[in-house]
Amino acid sequence: MHRPSDDDDNPIDFLQQYRPTPPPAAPDLERRLMDSIVACQQPKRKKFSSIWFIPCTIAATIAIAWVGVDRNYQTARKIDDAEIEKVFLSDWQEVEASLSLPQEGDISEANWLLVTEENNSSLTTNDSLK
Amino acid sequence: MQLLIEERIAIDKLPSDRELVLRCQQRDSAAFRQLYQNYQARVRATLYQLCGNEGLDDLVQEVFLKAWKGLPKLREVDYFSTWLYRIAWNAAVDRRKKLAKNQKVSFEEEDFAEREDLDAARGGDLMAIHYRDLVAKSLASLSLEHRAVLILHDLEDIPQKEIAQILSIPTGTVKSRLHHARNYVKKFLQQQGISL
Secondary structure (H helix, E strand, C coil), X not given: CCCCCCHHHHHHHHHHHCCCCCCCCCCCHHHHHHHHHHHHHCCCXXXXXXXXXXXXXXXXXXXXXXXXXXXXXXXXXXXXXXHXXXXXXXXXXXXXXXXXXXXHHHCCHHHHHHHHHXXXXXXXXXXXXX | CHHHHHHHHHHHHCCXXXXXXXXXXXXXXXXXXXXXXXXXXXXXXXXXXXXXCCXXXXXXXXXXXXXXXXXXXXXXXXXXXXXXXXXXXXXXXXXXXXXXXXXXXXXXXXXXXXXXXXXXXXXXXXXXXXXXXXXXXXXXCCCHHHHHHHHHHHHCCCCHHHXXXXXXXXHHHHHHHHHHXXXXXXXXXXXXXXXX
16 A cells, blocks of 8 residues: 555545446447557548648649640651751752852853953943042 | 366466557557456546546547557556556546536536436445545545545555656655645545544
8 A cells, every 4th residue: 555654544444435436338338449449450541631732733733834845845846857957958959059160061152241241340340440 | 276276377377467568569459458458447437536427438438549559659568557547647637628618517516416316226325325425526626636646546546656657746746735635535524524
């Protein structure tokens, strides 16, 4: 026993003799407890919290936007490459055609005339300047 | 004689609290059932004296469910009973706070009526019923803190040091509260014509 032996010991025996006794437990209390323990042991399904809705929506939007932009860029790049190549080719052919020197057999009198006319005009302009 | 020896052997074979607690920590629900059977009467009596009859089954269930959930974290396995009483004390305090919020009439007053009905139904003799009623009234008129110390020490036979751990108060405070509570009850009973 753990009681100090002072004079306030007197009511202890009386208290113990007439202590309030609880009513009996419900017959299914133990079963209810064990059921709730089993329920505790089962892994819980986590509810999707509404708190996560906003960040998830933002993340999904960013992901969709990023994938969409990337795909458009890839398509645009493919189209551009083909067109640029085509443009380059056609331009190059034009440039090549313009730069190509006249062949020997192609030199006509008209071409020579043009050259001489240009030379004459340049000479006349030079004379007039003098 | 043979029967007594067999009973003694059976008792010796019963697992100790320590073994049961260790098994509970490994999530053995059968071991917990055994612990519940060992402690439920004491926990139930304490909760009844602290909170009354209303929702007592639910409160007992709540305490043991909390114990089951908390057992894996219990480091000092040998202090299981102290730890369990501590859970019960916290649950009792919470319950009283809720009752105080929800009810205007104190639950003790309502409980006395129930208690008298219960005693009458049990068919106890009138003097015993009267004495039980006086004890119940004297306990109910104590503050919860003083009542808890008196119940745990004088009725549940728990040492003062353990009570200090259960209630998170110094041992000196337990001593002074016990002294005060006993004196109060003694005076209360004497005023009611009981000679002690």
